[in-house]
Amino acid sequence: MIWLMRMVRWVRRPPSRQYRNMVAIVLVVCAVLFAVERWVGWPDWATAERFRGLPQVAR
Incomplete structure (x- = not known):
């Protein structure tokens, strides 16, 4: 119902017109980033390292 309103x-x-242009530019940038990631791949430097927590201390 909220979307209809x-x-x-x-x-x-x-x-x-300025707002519509801004939204269109954002959508184009997102589509370009998606296409580059899809066809070229995600660079290793942009991948976050998986954090596994603090190392366990032996007692």
């Missing part, structure tokens, strides 16, 4: 608000008062 938001759509009605957008129909009555559409967003500005």
Whole structure:
């Protein structure tokens, strides 16, 4: 129901051209990053190391 109310608000008062351009640019950047990651692969330098916690101390 909330999404329907938001759509009605957008129909009555559409967003500005600058806002639409910003949203389009963000979507294009996300699509480009997805395509690069999909076809080229994710670089090793951008992969976070898995944190396994503090080492256990032998008693």
